Amino acid sequence: MADLTRREFLQIAGGATAAVGMLGVRPEDVHAEASDASPIDYERARAVPTICFGCTTHCGVIGWVEDGRVRKIEGNPLDPNTRGAICSKANGMISYTYAPTRIVYPMRRVGKRGEGKWERIEWDEALDEIASRMKALRDGGTPERFVFHYGRDKTKGFTKRFTDAFGTPNRLNRRSICSSNRRAPLMSFYGREFEWESQDVENTQFILNFGSNVMEAHQGGLFMVKRIVDARVERGAKLVTFEVRPSATASVSDEFHLVKPGTDGAIALAMAHVIVREGLANEAFWKRWANHPLENIRKHLEPYTPAFAERESGVSAADIERLAVAFAKAAPRCCTLSNRGSAKHYNGVQADRAIRMLDVLVGNVGEPGGFCLSSPRMWKNRYGQEGLPVVDQPAPAPGPLEPWKPGTRMFASLPAAVQERVAAFPEDWQKRYFGELATPSEYPLSWHWYPMRVGQLVYPYIREGRQKVEVYMSYTLGAAYGYPEATVAREVLRDETLIPFHVAIDISYSEQAALADIILPDATSLERWDAHSTNSYDLVPYTGIRQPLVEPLGEARPVQILLRDLARRVGGGMEHHFDFDRVEDYYRAWYENLPVSWDELKRRGIWQEAGRKKDYGLHERELPATELQGSATDAETGIIYRDGAKKQAIGIRVDAKALRGFDTPTRKITIHEPLFPLAARHTGLPLDDVNAKALPEYQPISGHEDLADDEFILTTFKWNVHTQGRSTYWKHQAEIVHTNDIFLSPETGRRLGLETGDEVTVVVRRPRGRTYRSGEDEPVGTFRNRVRLLNGMHAKVAACSHHAGHWEHGPVAQARTEEDPTARAGMSAELRGGDPDVPERIWWAKSEGGTGGGVAINDALPINPTPLVGGQCWFDNVCTLRKA
Amino acid sequence: MLVDLRRCIGCHACSVACKTEHRVPLGEFRMRVRWLPRPDRPGISFLPLFHPDTCDFGANRARYGLAPACVDACPTDALVFGDGAAAGATVTRTAKRLSAKPLETSTRTRADVLYVSQEDWHGEAIHSGVELSPEDTDIIYEQGRRG
Incomplete structure (x- = not known):
């Protein structure tokens, strides 16, 4: 070390x-x-x-x-x-490493599932039991009945190695809960390597921010905050934010415009309208790099006038005109920024496509101060990684799994309607289809680019019998608390006919672990190894390692050791992929191609190639002769393919030069995306649905048009001190924010006769739109919570953060000062060494005159995936509010 | 200590670093960041405050030549620390250039903290200052003190 x-x-x-x-x-x-x-x-x-x-x-x-x-x-x-x-x-990592509900021994339930009674068991006993059940599935030829479902997995492929080696495609995630609606538009535009963009914010002059809370919660947000603050304070850059509430980002913006939720797309399209109308579009860039004629776009944008956008969004037409012109005039030193605020809506995929189109219109893509791309992934000589050493998991990695094509045993196990749909899929999709949990056939764009999946459908689909499950392993997952309609998750997790055996791997006891049969203690991030890579706002790729600072507490073991030992017990060849004694040896091999020694990498933690050129204009770079050798160029499109088979595009001929272009099938930016109507046709979605459009389009969210006086759009949000529902037990975070009052505008408060501190009853309606519903009964759910009036709230929005109200996770999260109510055999209370704060000093506990730990609201929020892509529409919920 | 409010984003990296470094008990603060709803326009104003009795600007760290924990943690360089008495010190020049002034308030806070871009309503809005109070109008912390 x-x-x-x-x-x-x-x-x-x-x-x-x-x-x-x-x-x-x-x-x-x-x-x-x-x-x-x-x-x-x-x-x-x-x-x-x-x-x-x-x-x-x-x-x-x-x-x-x-x-x-x-x-x-x-x-x-x-x-x-x-x-x-x-x-x-x-510093929250210290809180969770030494938390009283830290799991430090393997535990087995005694009594009924969910009863909360546990006994400490030996590792061998736990692993033997799990392995014998898993081995039976493999021996019986049904490995897909082992389902691995994670909440946060940053092993960069280690858990996939395990599920691949075992033979199950069911390695499920929570990407649809988080970011798939913003990843899909970006991958459509720029290719699958770019699920995340890297705006050059430190050199920009103008940021148009559609609902990203970059100063508090945006993934990669901290990478941008100082760059944005420096650009504003030192160089006079403007930050313009469209938001529904006064977030920290809105508060520090030069302009903060209130928008009606789900109307960002209308604003972006109106700005595009103004830019084109005023002749401010960069026609040369568009002609060179957009895959659709500007003339068609001009016609397409005609109805999206600023006046139209004002009617939809509430932002004045004059502001839209002014900001569109200012944005275009700042080009190329301008960029858009967006995230869940624009994307987590029924029309959110198209909204983000409209926003992304603004950058293309003004030609800031790949320019200093503009909208840039920098490879976010581990290095395998992919687009944007040319010349970097290969950094990858050590051999032998398991081979690919067999797709569930017509004629296979797996295909025959599918429901008839699914068989019919999949049989009609294009061959390209059939090759990537692995059943309804991993690749839900009604949401093909959740797995077209790469496997994002639709996490919130896992439990309803298991309930429906779309996939039989024998062994369910949840890894650092909080679905039983945090998924929409978490009641469904808990119902399925409690049902031993649906989930006969549930193993939870986690660092802390939680609502999810409470419904397990066996709990295995993982090492925390301060006790383990991981490979690291992400996109670089420095615009030069880098890599780094997570390494242990201390030994795991108690008998906790890093997930890599845990899965290795399971693989060895299951055997049958899968153990060959886990042939290492120490985890460090595995990662040392992973990084063996770096031109620095392993010890030096551990000393620095980070490696970046000195002197490497910044990732500006990746698309304008010429293909080297080595790559052109054996290539074939399509005479009509100019697309350069790797070879005569013309399957893999590697560049494009522009002005007689062989350029790399963008990492898309056309090597241009995909403004016109045929995948949307294609996917709609295959899933039966009507072509007039906003999600089925090839060009970015806006349609209002069904159910938002004519809200009654007591009807509001219920939106959730994150605080800067919290990470979803998993930080509420970190003591310093909880001290700062421990409840989740419902924020309303003062005007709304007056109308409803509410003052700060009053309680309201919130009743959440079923959403509309053509997508999966877990039920038809009304309402979805109801809860009581206090309100807080705040200037700057949108008058039709009720904003409530979603992290609070835990009923497990220990005294800090539950705001209790009595003896730890969840401390049971297997937890660390006796190991963590005196922390006089917990539970005695939890001053916000009700017993101390405080208000407690807030209200759990996720049970009342409907499962509501965006058609085709599957991102959860968190911010579309319509609710009524009544004084309680 | 110089606090540039144009740079503060209210992230609490400073106060959590302070509490971790000095093992400050729950309920007590040597410094914290107030989130005050703005009276003049929509939005929150972020205001780091330092306790006049318990904040020692990280004396234990100074022994090793390290900046105070709050300053070290600040991701936006909103906190700048240095020897105000030393001629030509960066903090002194910066304070002068940006017309930084002590907080104008009757509440006890550390007097040797200079603020850039303080608002004339800050002084009245902070009530008890660093300590938690039921009077606070912040949209965080004191949520637990109402009700």
């Missing part, structure tokens, strides 16, 4: 040395006395660089370790994304 004193670390981290020097602090100048009982001894403590897991952004950090305990997390200045920044959640 890297073992550094502070001085040694700062020597390699030049930036930090400079920063400290600049401050020029001399100890004798500090007059106050240290009041710490046991301050960190920075000469003695070890500094170990690793990767944060406080949220999904994954920042390079340094942990300080003293006496075998992690004391403090700081930023790693060598991370080119963060440049040494952290947020409040980094």
